[in-house]
Amino acid sequence: MFLEEDFWSTWIQSIPVLELSRGRRFRPELKEAFFEYLGLSRHAKVLDVGCGPGTFTRYLARYVEPPGLIWGVDKDRVFVDYARRKAEEEGISGYVKYAVADALALPFDEGTFDAVMSYTLIEHVPDPEALVREMIRVCEPGGTVSVMGVLAVEPKFKPPQDSLDRRIEELFRKLQRAIEPLKEKHHVGRGLPIERVPELFDRLGLKEIRISGFYTPFCIDDARYPREERERMLLEEFTKPIEDFVLKLLKAFPDRFREGSPACAEAEELLRLIWVRHKRRLRELRAGVKRWEIQENPSLIVSGRK
């Protein structure tokens, strides 16, 4: 459970959480923008660094084809095994490949790829400069290196929370403290904010640096999603991840969450409350009640030519 190789998928974001959220962000209508900004072409050799469960690599595989080649690398073996399995299932494994690798020591020769990119990785690596140097190294001269990430913007309007939401948030935050040392050890959120990437690209000698982006707000009441999809998102993204997290905590820290201890009581309270909220939201969804809560994740793309 404390293995290096499944840290992210165990403690930070599970496969369904990344697949669902990224699946919504990489919309088909953005294809042209990605091609333009990331320097892609139909037969490009592409590398996605820190690819997670491979959502973006499979998105690209719809538009890049052999002799083009797509590689995804990630430190988390659970993600890489899943991504490989999905590529097999989708019949694209001949040109979509994965490897377990550290982004700071990429297992590729100099100049292997036409386009090298990452999405929400630089924010989490201990040495962002080493990451970009590695991305530049494996990119061919004239190729494009791009770093993408989510901009930190404060929404002007926050949907009102009731006492149930507030209590769930309070308990969840408290329990999260138990894994703070682990997050620190793995540099979660301790790398470089995306806003500072252009300066780094400039310093490392990338040319024609361009700042672009994509914006794919999410609202569960959006007419894009059929009812079953909404129910699945509610369960897999909003309720199950909290339940899984609490159950893993109880198992991983038996002394801290001893039966009868205040910490254990709080964990049990949270487990109960998330299902109270889940049932309430499910009833609302089924009755057609809309909340129109919008989650915003504007993404910045910084790209440069080697």
Ligand SMILES: C[S@@+](CC[C@H](N)C(=O)[O-])C[C@H]1O[C@@H](n2cnc3c(N)ncnc32)[C@H](O)[C@@H]1O
């Ligand atoms: C926020 S997730 C993003 C995953 C994927 N890019 C996506 O958007 O779905 C960050 C990913 O970076 C990976 N990661 C963190 N540090 C890494 C490193 N040094 N080398 C390779 N992967 C790393 C994690 O395992 C995780 O999959």
